[in-house]
Amino acid sequence: xxxxxxxQLNEITDLGSLDIFSEKSLxxxxxxxxxxTSALSKQLMAPESQHISELVALGFWLRENxxxxxxxxxxxxxxxxxxxxxxxxxxxxxxxxxYSWICSLVCGNRNLIRLNSRLSELQNVLLNCISSVxxxxxxEAVAKTNAFIxxxxxxxxxxxKISRSADARVLWGGDASVMAIRQLPIKxxxxxxxxxxxxxxxxxxxxxxxxxxxxxxAEHLYRDIHPFNQQACSSPKIIFWKGSATLQxxxxxxxxxxxxxxxxxxxxxEQLVMLQSMxxxxxxxxxxxxxxxxxxEIQSGASIDVTRHNGQFSIWIVPIRRISELNDYCDDKxxxxxxxxxxxxxxxxxxxxxxIHGIDRLVPLGQxxxxxxxxxxxxxxxxxxxxxxxx
Amino acid sequence: xxxxxxxxxxxxxxxxxxxxxxQSQKSAILLECFRxxxxxxxxxxxxxxxxxxxxxxxxxxxxxxPFLAVRLFKxxxxxxxxxxxxxxxxxxxxxxxxxxARIFLDKQTSARQSKVLVNIMQSFIGKQRLPMLxxxxxxVLKNHTLSARGAGIQGMAFFGRDHTYALNEDMSLNxxxxxxxxxxxxxxxxxxxxxxxxxxxxxxxALQQRNLQLPFTDGVLIHSGGWKKLTEQQVSNQVFKETLKxxxxxxxxxxxxxxxxxxxxxxxxxEKGHLHAPPFADILIRNPYTLEPQSNGESxxxxxxxxxPTSYPGYSLLTEDMGTVLGEDNCxxxxxxxxxxxxxxxxxxxxxxxxxxxxxxHE
Numbered sequence: 001x002x003x004x005x006x007x008q009l010n011e012i013t014d015l016g017s018l019d020i021f022s023e024k025s026l027x028x029x030x031x032x033x034x035x036x037t038s039a040l041s042k043q044l045m046a047p048e049s050q051h052i053s054e055l056v057a058l059g060f061w062l063r064e065n066x067x068x069x070x071x072x073x074x075x076x077x078x079x080x081x082x083x084x085x086x087x088x089x090x091x092x093x094x095x096x097x098x099y100s101w102i103c104s105l106v107c108g109n110r111n112l113i114r115l116n117s118r119l120s121e122l123q124n125v126l127l128n129c130i131s132s133v134x135x136x137x138x139x140e141a142v143a144k145t146n147a148f149i150x151x152x153x154x155x156x157x158x159x160x161k162i163s164r165s166a167d168a169r170v171l172w173g174g175d176a177s178v179m180a181i182r183q184l185p186i187k188x189x190x191x192x193x194x195x196x197x198x199x200x201x202x203x204x205x206x207x208x209x210x211x212x213x214x215x216x217x218a219e220h221l222y223r224d225i226h227p228f229n230q231q232a233c234s235s236p237k238i239i240f241w242k243g244s245a246t247l248q249x250x251x252x253x254x255x256x257x258x259x260x261x262x263x264x265x266x267x268x269x270e271q272l273v274m275l276q277s278m279x280x281x282x283x284x285x286x287x288x289x290x291x292x293x294x295x296x297e298i299q300s301g302a303s304i305d306v307t308r309h310n311g312q313f314s315i316w317i318v319p320i321r322r323i324s325e326l327n328d329y330c331d332d333k334x335x336x337x338x339x340x341x342x343x344x345x346x347x348x349x350x351x352x353x354x355x356i357h358g359i360d361r362l363v364p365l366g367q368x369x370x371x372x373x374x375x376x377x378x379x380x381x382x383x384x385x386x387x388x389x390x391x
Numbered sequence: 392x393x394x395x396x397x398x399x400x401x402x403x404x405x406x407x408x409x410x411x412x413x414q415s416q417k418s419a420i421l422l423e424c425f426r427x428x429x430x431x432x433x434x435x436x437x438x439x440x441x442x443x444x445x446x447x448x449x450x451x452x453x454x455x456x457p458f459l460a461v462r463l464f465k466x467x468x469x470x471x472x473x474x475x476x477x478x479x480x481x482x483x484x485x486x487x488x489x490x491x492a493r494i495f496l497d498k499q500t501s502a503r504q505s506k507v508l509v510n511i512m513q514s515f516i517g518k519q520r521l522p523m524l525x526x527x528x529x530x531v532l533k534n535h536t537l538s539a540r541g542a543g544i545q546g547m548a549f550f551g552r553d554h555t556y557a558l559n560e561d562m563s564l565n566x567x568x569x570x571x572x573x574x575x576x577x578x579x580x581x582x583x584x585x586x587x588x589x590x591x592x593x594x595x596x597a598l599q600q601r602n603l604q605l606p607f608t609d610g611v612l613i614h615s616g617g618w619k620k621l622t623e624q625q626v627s628n629q630v631f632k633e634t635l636k637x638x639x640x641x642x643x644x645x646x647x648x649x650x651x652x653x654x655x656x657x658x659x660x661x662e663k664g665h666l667h668a669p670p671f672a673d674i675l676i677r678n679p680y681t682l683e684p685q686s687n688g689e690s691x692x693x694x695x696x697x698x699x700p701t702s703y704p705g706y707s708l709l710t711e712d713m714g715t716v717l718g719e720d721n722c723x724x725x726x727x728x729x730x731x732x733x734x735x736x737x738x739x740x741x742x743x744x745x746x747x748x749x750x751x752x753h754e
Contacts, residue, residue: 265679266737269692269711272682273460279445280438280467287445291681 005131006115009151012158019144020110021165025083026145028108028385029075036133036142037102038064043129052122054227055129058095061371062102070373071106071381079385081108082191083167088181090172091116095126096232099371100170100193101146103380110145112162117150159184166190168384193383195376198233198335199306202365203326205341207243214247217340218254220366224338226259227369230311233376234336234361234368237309238316240326242342245319252288252295252315259292259313267292270312277308306333323350334358335376340365397427401503401698404670405510412670413727414719418453421673424698425706426450429457432704435471439704453675454684458694458707464492464652472497472702483539483651492651497702504655504699508546511669515645515659516550516611522576523551524569526585526594526614530560539651540586546654547584547613557585557594564597569605577606583639586616587646590635591626598638611643615657619736628664648712648733652705656697658731661724665717668729672697676716677709679737687716690734711737 007018015021026033043049044059060066085104089097097113104111119127127148134143151158163169163184168191171178178196186192202224209217224236241248271294278284283302288295294314298304304316320326323346337359339347344362351359360377363370373380400420404412412420429448432439442459449455463469470477476497483492496504525544532541548554555572559565572581585594590612598605612635621631632644648666649657656672668674676691677684685691693714696707713734722730 263680266739268679268682269460269709269737272709273462273466275445276442276460276463277466279442280463282441284445 005127005134006148006150009149009155009158011155012161015158015161018112018147018149020084020112020147023110023144025081025110026108026141028079028081029071029106030108032139032141033106033108034064034067036139037062037067037106039136039139040130040133043133044126049125049129052125054095054122055126057227057369058098058126061099067102067106074373074379074381078388078390079107079381080388081110082384082386083109084165085109085111085168085170085384086162086166087111087113087170088172089113089115091118095122096195096371097170097172098126098130100172100195100375100380103373104168104170104384105142105146107381107384109168109384111147112165113146113148114162115148115150117152168193171195191383193378193380195233198333198376199238199309200234200236200336200338200361200368201238201240201329201334202236202338202340202368203240203242203323203342203347204339204365205242206245206248208341209244209247209251214251215254217365218251218258220338220340220364221251221255222258223366224368225255225313225315228311229264230313232369235311236336236338236368237306237311237314238304238318238329240329241317241319242321242323248317249288252290252293256290256293263292267312270310271314274308274310274312274314281305281308304329323347326350327355330356330358332357336361336363336368338363338365338368394427394431397424397698400424401671404698405506407670408510408514410726414729417670417728418673421696421698422450422453425453425456425696428698428701428706431701432471432706436469436704438467438469439471453673453696456696456707458709459704461492461650461652461708461710464494464703464705465490468493468495469705470495470703477702481539481542481651481654494651494654494705495703500700500702503701505546505549507655507669507671507699508657509549511657511659511671512547512550512613514669515661516582516613519580520550520552521580521582521611522553522555522572523548523582523584524555524557524572525551526557526583526590528558528560528562528565529556539654542651542654543586543615544584551582551584558589562589562593564593564601564603566601566603569603573605573607578608581607581610583607583610583612583641585612585614587614587618587631588616588620590614591621591631595631595634595638599634603638605639608640608642610639610641611645612639612641613645613647615647615649617736618733622735650695650710652708653695653697653699655699656695661722661726661730663722663724665722665724665730666732667722667724667726668731670728671699674714674716674729674731676714676731679713682709685716687718690715692737693731693733713737 041059041062044055049055087097087101101111101113153159163186166186171181171192171194173196175197178194228235275287275294278296283299283304285297285299292313295317297317347362351362400423433443443457448457477495478498479496479501481494527544531544555568557565557569635644636642646660647657656669658666658668660666673696675684675694676689677694678691690713693710693712695710700706714731716729716731719729720727
C-alpha cells in the first residue's frame with residue numbers, strides 16, 4: 001500500500017508529476033491539519049498497526065490534546081509557513097523524522113520527504129498508516145502538499161534540483177551524511193535544521209534509592225533505553241551515578257529483566273566487541289554481563305569515547321559525587337540528560353553556566369524519547385515559520 | 392608450563408597426525424599449550440592482559456579459556472612481540488569499506504604456520520609435489536603488504552611445482568597458460584588451488600561459457616574463502632563439485648575453513664564432506680544469545696583455537712561465523728577429533744537511530 005504513497009523519481013522530469021510544486025501552502029495551525037494528525041494518531045494506535053511500541057508512542061504524541069498543548073501557544077503571533085521543506089530521513093526507521101515532519105506540517109509548509117531506498121518492516125507499517133489517512137477525501141489538501149519520494153543519490157542533477165527548491169531543509173543523519181547533503185546548492189535564504197550525531201545520558205541519585213522505588217527507577221530507565229535498540233540520539237548511553245552504589249546491582253537486575261527474550265542474534269557479539277575494545281583502551285573499572293544488558297563501570301578519570309557506544313543495550317556507568325563533575329563530560333554532542341532523584345533547580349543552575357556546551361534537553365527519567373517541538377536546541381516552530389513583526 | 396614443553400607438545404602433534412590421537416588425548420595436550428599461550432600473551436601483550444583481567448581465567452576445559460572477538464584485529468594492532476621482531480604483516484582482504492585485520496608475525500610464528508599447514512595438507516593430498524594450477528592472477532602477489540589472498544597462495548604454492556596462473560589480471564581466463572598446462576599434464580595427478588568464489592565464477596563458469604573441457608581426471612582441487620557469494624547464487628557444495636567434475640574431470644575436492652587471524656591451522660573438508668579440526672587446532676560452538684558453550688549438534692558461533700600464534704594474541708578467537716559440531720572421533724573418513732560444518736556469517740547488525748541518513752547508505 002505504501003507504494004502508492006511513495007513516488008520513485010528516476011529523472012528530473014519526474015518532478016513535474018508532483019502536485020507539491022504547483023500547490024499553495026496551507027495555513028499554519030490550520031484545523032484541517034489538527035484533524036489530520038488526530039486521524040493519524042488513531043490509525044497508529046489501531047490494531048492493524050501491530051502494536052509496535054515506537055508507533056504507539058508516535059500515535060500517543062499525535063493525540064489531538066497533545067498537539068494542541070504542544071503547538072497552540074506557539075501560534076499566538078503572526079506566523080507564515082517558510083514554504084517548501086525538504087526532509088532527509090534516516091536510513092532505518094526511526095519514527096523521529098515523522099515528528100519533525102508533523103512540526104513542519106503544523107506550520108503549514110509543503111513537505112518533500114526523501115525516504116531511504118530500502119524500507120524496513122516498521123517503516124512499511126508506518127507508511128501504510130500515513131498513506132491510508134492521506135487517501136481520505138477530506139485530507140486531499142494535505143495529500144497534495146506532502147510528497148514522499150525516493151531517488152538514488154547518484155542522480156546528482158535531481159538531488160540539486162530538489163535541494164534548490166527548499167526554503168528549509170531538515171537533515172537527519174550522522175555528521176558525514178549531513179555534511180554530504182549540505183554540499184548540495186540551496187537558495188540564499190534556505191534554512192538548515194541539522195540533527196547530526198548526538199548522544200544522551202541520565203543522572204541518578206543513588207542516595208535516594210530504596211527497596212520501594214528501585215523497580216520504578218528500572219522501569220523508567222527501560223523506557224529510555226529500550227526504544228530503537230538504544231540507538232536514537234536521545235537514548236541514554238551513559239548513567240552518571242551520584243552517591244551510593246549499594247542498590248545499583250538491584251536496579252540493573254530489574255532493568256535487565258524488563259528486556260524481552262526476543263533478542264537480536266548479534267547482540268552478545270556486539271557487546272563483546274564493545275567490552276573488549278573498552279578494555280583495550282583502559283576505560284573499564286568493572287563490567288557485568290547480564291542476560292540482555294551489558295553494564296560497564298568506567299575507570300575514574302578515563303576519558304571516554306562515546307563513538308564506541310553503538311547502543312546494544314549497554315550502559316556506561318560513571319560514578320560521580322557532585323553534579324559539577326559532569327563538566328568533564330558535557331561536550332556539545334551531549335543532547336538529552338534525563339534525571340532522577342536530583343534537584344531540578346540544582347541541575348538548571350549547573351546547565352546555565354556558560355562553560356557547559358552540551359545538554360540542550362533536561363527531562364525526567366523515562367521521558368528521553370518523548371518528542372517535543374523544542375528539539376536538539378532548536379525551536380522547530382520558529383525555524384519552520386516566518387514571524388511577522390508588527391509594531 | 393614452559394616454552395620448551397610447548398615446543399615438545401607441538402612435536403608430538405606433528406608426529407601424531409589425525410589418525411592416531413583422539414579428542415580426549417588431543418584436548419589434554421592442547422589445553423596445556425593454551426595455558427602456556429595465555430601466560431605468554433598476558434605477559435607480552437598489554438591489550439590481551441587488560442581484556443583477560445576482566446574475568447577470572449580457569450584452565451579446566453577449553454570452554455573456560457578466554458576468547459577475543461575476532462573484530463578486535465580490525466580495530467587494534469595487537470601483538471605480543473616488539474615491533475622490531477615483526478617479520479611480516481598480514482592483512483585480511485576484508486569487505487569493501489571495512490578496515491582490514493592486521494596480523495603481526497615474527498619468524499617463529501610464520502615458520503610454525505607453514506610447518507603446520509604442510510602437515511595438515513599433506514595428510515589430505517600426499518607428500519608429492521604436484522604440478523599446480525593456481526586459480527588467480529600472479530598480480531595478487533605484487534602488493535607490498537601481503538593480502539590474505541596472496542598469503543594463502545604463497546602458503547599453498549609450497550605443495551606444488553610448475554606453478555601456473557590460470558587467470559589474467561582482469562580475472563579473465565588465461566587460455567594459453569591453461570592449454571599449455573593441460574597438454575603437459577593431461578591425465579596425470581595435478582593440484583589446483585583457488586578461492587571458492589573465484590574458482591566458481593572465473594574458472595568453472597568461464598570454462599563452461601567457452602565450452603572448454605579440461606583433462607584432469609587425476610586432479611585435486613583445494614579451495615577456501617567462504618560460501619557467502621555462492622549461497623546468494625544458490626550454488627551448493629554439491630552443485631559446485633558436480634559442475635567442477637563435468638568441466639575439468641576433477642573428482643577430488645577439499646574445501647577448507649581458515650582465516651587470516653589464524654593462518655596455518657586450517658580445517659579441511661574430508662572425503663565425506665565434513666570439516667575436520669587438525670591436531671593443532673580445535674573448535675567450540677557458542678550460543679550467540681548467551682555466548683555459553685553449545686553441545687555437539689547445536690548451531691552457534693564458531694570459536695577457533697590454534698596453538699600456532701605466539702607473536703599476536705590470536706590463539707582463541709570468537710569468529711562471526713555460525714556452525715555446528717557434527718561429531719567427535721566418529722567421522723566415516725576415519726580421522727579422529729571434532730568435525731563440523733560452517734553455516735554462514737552472523738548477519739550484520741541492524742543499525743537504527745538518528746545517525747544514518749538515507750544519503751549515506753550505499754553498497
